[in-house]
Structure formats: C-alpha cells, structure tokens
Amino acid sequence: MGVIQRREERFAHLPVGVRLRDGLSYFASATPARFAVLIFVGLIVVFTVLLLLPGMTADGETTDFADALFTATSAICVTGLSTVNMATHWSELGHVIIVIATQLGAVGVLTLASLMGLVVSRRLGLRQRLLAAGDVNPMALNKGGSSDSPASRLGEVGGLLATVALSALVIEVGVALLLLPRILLEGVPILDALIEAFYFSAMAFTNTGFVFSESGLTPYLDDVWFLGLLMIGVVLGSIGFPVIYALSRNLKLRKIKSNRQARWSLHVKLTVVTTVILLVLGAAAFSILEADNGSTIGGRGPFHLGFQALFMSVMTRSGGFSTFDIGDLNNASLLVTDMLMFIGGGSASTAGGIKVTTIAILFIAAFAEARGNASMEAFERKIPGDVLRLAVSVVLWGATTVALSSIILLQLTGDSLDRVLFDVISAFGTAGLSTGFTASLEDPGKYVLTATMFMGRIGTVTLAAALAASQRRQLFTRAEERPIVG
C-alpha cells in the first residue's frame, strides 16, 4: 500500500501518456515473470487466430484449432515441431505470418530473458547490468551508476530491444546473403531464392528449424558451405545475446587497435567453453554410435560421418534442422540427443533447454565438492552459493515438466519411451527435432505437447527471474543440522 501511494503521489503531476508508460514499466519491472507470460500468451492467441483464417492454407480450408494452436506456439516459442507439413499445408501468406511469429518470439525472448535474468530481478539499471554480463570488463561496469526511475527504465527497455533486434537483423541478413549464391546455383529464380535464403537464415538464427521449401534440405544434404552457414546461424542464435555482445565488442576493440585488455566476463567464458565441450562430445558420440548406420550418417566415409555428426550435434543445441530421418537413429543416439536437447543453449538466447551455464554450475559444484574447496570457482572467479540453488531449481523444473509430459503422453498413446521422451524433450528444449511421434498425435496429445513447448520456452526464463527477484530478509536464524546425503 505504502509503495503504491508513494508512486501515485510522485506521478500525479505528469501527463496521462507518461503516466501510462510509467505504469506499464512499473508493472513490467515489479512482476517481470507475469509480464513475460502475459506477452507470450497474447502473442500465441493472436497468431492462433491468424492461422485459423482460411487464406492461410494452401488449399483454402480452415486449419483445425489444435493444429493452429500448436503451430502458433511452436513458432512463437521457436520450437520448430509441427503437426502438419509446414511446406505444403500453409499458403505463401501463412509462411510469412509464421516467419513473423518466429521473429517476434526470438527477439521477444532474447529481450525478456536479458531483461529478467539479469536486470529487473536485481533492481539495477537495465542496460548497464545487461551489457556488463557480456562486457569486456565487468568489474568496471558493475560499478556504473544505475538510473532507477520508471521513465529511464522504459527507455532502457526500448534501447535494449532495439540493440537485440538490430543484432538479429544484421546476423540474419549476413547469413542469408552468404546462402543466396548456393541457392541460385540450384537454378531457383532470384526472387524466390532471396526469400528462401532469408527463410533458412531466419529459421537458423531464431533456432526454429521449420523448413518451408518443398524440397527441404534435400539439395544441400552434403553441402559443407550451406550446412556450415546453417550451423553458424544456429550457434550465434543459441549462444545468447550477452556473448554476441562481448564478441562484437571484442572485434571492435581489435579494429581500433585499443590497448585495453579484452576480458570476457565469467558468464561469457562459461557459455563458450561449455558449448564447445557439448558440441565436441555430441559429435564424437554420434560418430561412434552411428558409424555403421547407413540410414543416417554412417557408411559414407570418415569426413561425411564427422561433418554430419557435428551438424547433428549443433542442431541439438536447439536448431532443429536434420539431414536424415531422426526416427532412423539408433536408440542409443536418441538417448544422447535427449540429453543434449535437455541442456539446450546459452542463457538469454533463442535456444531452449535448462541452458549450458546451468549444467556447468552443477559440474563446478561437484568439482568443488570433490576437491574439498569451500567455494565454487571457475576462471579464477568465485561463484556465489545461491547460483547453485537457482541451477538446481531450474533442473528440477525441467525434469518435472519432462517427466509429467512423458508419463501423460506414454499413457495416452502407448508409444515407446524412445519416441515419446525424444519428442517431449525436443518440445521442452525447443529443439524441434522429431522421431515422427509429434506428427502421429491425436488432439489431446497435441495439447499436452503445446503446453510442454510453452513451459520449456517460458518456464526456465521466468522461473529464473521470478526466483532471483524474490529475495526475502531472514528475521531470525535457525540451529544448523546436517542430514546424511547419498
């Protein structure tokens, strides 16, 4: 009550427009988690309605509600799973609408994640704090003044949104222009090729993985240039905005030959190192497990095997493209993919999953415990103990969501755990790869998987923010007691 009154007094003399803006900003920063959920639910409702219009389908028929909701959610959450054939079911206009949805979803989640995970929750200046996490010298910027009035806060949100959108545009256009010549080589007319190049680039950077052309990836299955560009797009999208910012800052410093030492923040180092480790481990695992599987990537020489295994490994980060039928993978490879998709990509990125820093924190904790260190450390920095609690919360949330969704879908369909768990984790981690299970679902199953996609995309981000935001003061201390563990 006191807070609200004070706010009323402070703003009473301002014009209505400013008050509305400040009110919105206040709501966004006071309950960032609820704000994020509202925005995403709103976007999904709008795009479901749009996709239900008759002009959206190739044959002019109205799409089933369950399929429209599923597609809208899959697009907004940049998941990439589909219950209809994405290339043939929708009209040209439908494709445009879906691409717009993925762009809004990707930029929206990038911005929200950046805002919430880093900033609003800790009650600090938005932009400073976000840039600090990706900055070359975090110690200096951390002490930068934070302007905390609602008006300046909304200005910061706007600035951040613009920066994120601009980065996305620059990368997507860059990748599209590099893809273009290769598509022209296939004899595609220039305008169609431009659209196709941009579609592929957007689906890669946003980590969606929809394929809109009827031939799909078929012409480029062995093309190192084409697949390589898709990989770069997916990695840049999945590594997270703070890391992209740090990399571009680094590039700038080098260009002007600055003498300032380019230092990466702990977050950037952790993300980059864990991502590289996961990519290498994934590629190695797929190379070994699929070496003899001629239906997927085996039996065509070591270069083909290694390159395709790396492509597959990158796509689990949560790109979602595939050069073969995922259902043909050995069951062991499906399990490896499950694990990689569950981990997902970087924080404040277009990728999903519990995030690479989360798993890194768990291993750092175990390592510290094994060495008997009193504190968790990485790259000569100490990591506060409450970060581990946050990581454990995110993993428990993810495991619970995946378990519940799997149990319900197993019981609904009677399908095998191999197929169900794969598509559920793909939905949760917004990876978008599928064994074919998703396409076989009836309406109740589609709704369960829609909910799983939403939980996976919104859950970890808002959970982390909501938890980080709710710092209570302890009024008294308890006697300490140690239970046995393990």
Place this chain on the structure above:
Amino acid sequence: MGVIQRREERFAHLPVGVRLRDGLSYFASATPARFAVLIFVGLIVVFTVLLLLPGMTADGETTDFADALFTATSAICVTGLSTVNMATHWSELGHVIIVIATQLGAVGVLTLASLMGLVVSRRLGLRQRLLAAGDVNPMALNKGGSSDSPASRLGEVGGLLATVALSALVIEVGVALLLLPRILLEGVPILDALIEAFYFSAMAFTNTGFVFSESGLTPYLDDVWFLGLLMIGVVLGSIGFPVIYALSRNLKLRKIKSNRQARWSLHVKLTVVTTVILLVLGAAAFSILEADNGSTIGGRGPFHLGFQALFMSVMTRSGGFSTFDIGDLNNASLLVTDMLMFIGGGSASTAGGIKVTTIAILFIAAFAEARGNASMEAFERKIPGDVLRLAVSVVLWGATTVALSSIILLQLTGDSLDRVLFDVISAFGTAGLSTGFTASLEDPGKYVLTATMFMGRIGTVTLAAALAASQRRQLFTRAEERPIVG
C-alpha cells in the same frame, strides 16, 4: 611422510597384534572410500569363486563365469537381478551361499555407510556420531566426548557392527516367525517352511528380492498378511539404520514412561517424511496408470488395485519382489518406476539409489530459492549449504552412471529405451525388478550390468564419504562473479 613417521613412532612400543589392528583401523579411517571398495571387491571375488564350484548348481554343471560373477555381485550388492533362474539353477548349498552373501552385503553396507557417511569423514568419534544422527536428542549427543585413538576407534567399529548385525537378526527372525504360520497353511513341511520363511524374511529386510522357492510368490499373490509382512521387512531395511535406531529408542523411552521429550533428528524426520510421500505418490500413480491393465493389477476391484499398487510402490524403494510380470506394465508405469528406483531408499540402509534425503535436499533448495530465503530450512533447522553441493554431486554421479550404462546397453542390444533404462536403473538403484531385459543379455551386456550394480551400490556411499572427507583449506579468496542461469 610426516604423518607416517609420527604414526610409526607412536606405535613402535606396542605388541604386533595391536599394531596390526591399529594399522588396519588407521587405513580404514584414513581412506574409508578405498577401504569400502576393497572389502566389496574382495567379497565379490570370493563368492564368484564359490558359485563356480560344481556342487553349487542343481544339475552339477559348472556355472558360466559371467553368470557366477553377476549372481555374486547381485547378492553382495543386494540388487536381486539375475541372469539365471534363481529357484532352479542353484543347489540347496548354492542357495545357502547366496543368502550368506546377501547377509554379508547388507550388514556390510549398513555398517560401512553408517561409518563413512557419518563418522570417519568428519573425524569424530564413530559410535557417538552415528547414534547422534538417529538419536532422540542430537544436540546433547553431538557434544559428547569423542575418543579418537585408533584402538578405541576399532572398538567402536566392532560395537557398531554388532549393533547393526543384531538389529538385522532381530528384525529378520521376527518377520520370519510371522511369515511361518502362513507358509505352513500351504501344507509345506515344518523344516522347509522354516527355511522358506527365513529366506523370504532375509530377502525382504536386506532388500534383495531373490525368490528361491519354485512356486515363487504365486501362492501369496493376494495375501494381505504375507505381502504386508514383506512390505514391513523391505521398509525397515530400506529406511536406514539411523532411523531404526531412533524408532527403537523412542519405543524404549515410551516403555519406561520417561518424561524426556522424544525428539527425532532432522535426518530421521526428512527420511521418514520423504519415504511416506514417495510411497503414497507411487501407489497413487500405479493405481491411476494400471487401473485398466488386467495383466498387472487392474480390473479386480479398488482394494486389489490399491493394495497391489502400494506393494509395487514399496518394492521400488528397493525391495525387488513383484506379484506380476513387470514387462506387462504400461510404459508410463515403467517410467514412474524408473524415477522411484533412481531415488531409492534411506541413507545407511540396505536400499540403493541416490537416497531419499538427497532428493529432499534438492527440493528444499528449490523451495528456499522460490521463497527467497537466504538459507535452506526444514523442520525448524537450518541445513548447511555444502550439503546441497554433496547432493548435487551424488545426483550427477547417478545420472552419469545410468546414462553411460544405458547408452552402451542400447547400442549392444538394440533393445528399446523402456526396457533398457528400467533394468539399468534397477541395477543402479539395487531394486532388482526386471522387464526381462537382464535375462536376455549376452555376456558383454552382463558385464556392463554387473559394473552398474557395483557402481550403484558402492558409488553413492563411497562418493558421499570421499567427498565429505576431502575438506581443503582455502589459501586465498577470489573475486565473486555471478553467471546467468536458466
């Protein structure tokens, strides 16, 4: 070097016997994890050799090495999985040897777990500390003097071993005597009935789950008395020695009508509450998921459904008996069972898994994070932050073991994840339930599952002890930095 020299000097004047005893005790307390592994490896080797003798089999043939090793490991680790028909493959003598192995394994692991988890690692007096964890008033006993000389330590180990063995004997004989009349009712001769009653009781309390009689559980499938007693035996075995000690102490206090308030330690409360929650959740899940499955527990009325669901739920704690073919469970029930078996039973118990307190700590951490509390709390006690690190380490170890074993076995056999994951987690959590996958294994697969049983039984216990023991002093502090998580 310094430590060894000082020890030599201290003991030089003592007789050889005492020096040997003290040396053994010193080794046991200096490297408790290695000591435990050595003891278990030794026992497995001895019993493998014994089971390879021709007189051990019913038909007089020598057992295959892989099967003898598997059976010895399964018995010593009280897992209960088998690659041969336990009732028909072995001779009477073979059965006796296997029961002895399970008794040694159960009492051994109880003692070692109690010793290591609680005592040696923290460099405190053995018996005091152990009893404290199960005691009615831990605060008073924690301050009890600890006698720390090697000789008194070995005395304490002996005392503890005796206490554990006595408890095991009392409970096993008690349950056996209550089972006896029911077995006699089946018309079994008195001597055979006595042996059978003791076998069932021992297999329940040690949480092994082998069935030696050819008719198996068939005569008792609907018998509330018989199955109820098995459940009591399994729960008492799986809840852990500290809890049993607290319960018996409580009973004693009530008997003498003491005015001392009977207070349970945090460990006892956490274990009991989490066990009850898991039993109820498991029974509810099986009731719902199997209600329509006539091959398992469905279609025979609500009492049958509820009782059998509870029995199944108790057996996942890691009893391993089953009243129907596990392979007939719905896939959703298999996944639920996987989760329950992975968690397992109480610390310092005959049960396996990551232990109920471990999962409780994770949820308490997430709950504290959600409420924004600075410290983890349960039952009006504060839990030290390093307990969470230990819990995370144990879970990571378990997840890694299960994942690696599953990937290898999936690739070796090409079987489905439903069946492979179930038997792998059953081996890791020493539950002993099987979909039939274990019996279908070739030799390489048997070795992988043998290793999984060993890792599951010895791993969590020694890991927790080894980690808790390795407390290093920090020589300098690092600058603190907070990565983004989730």
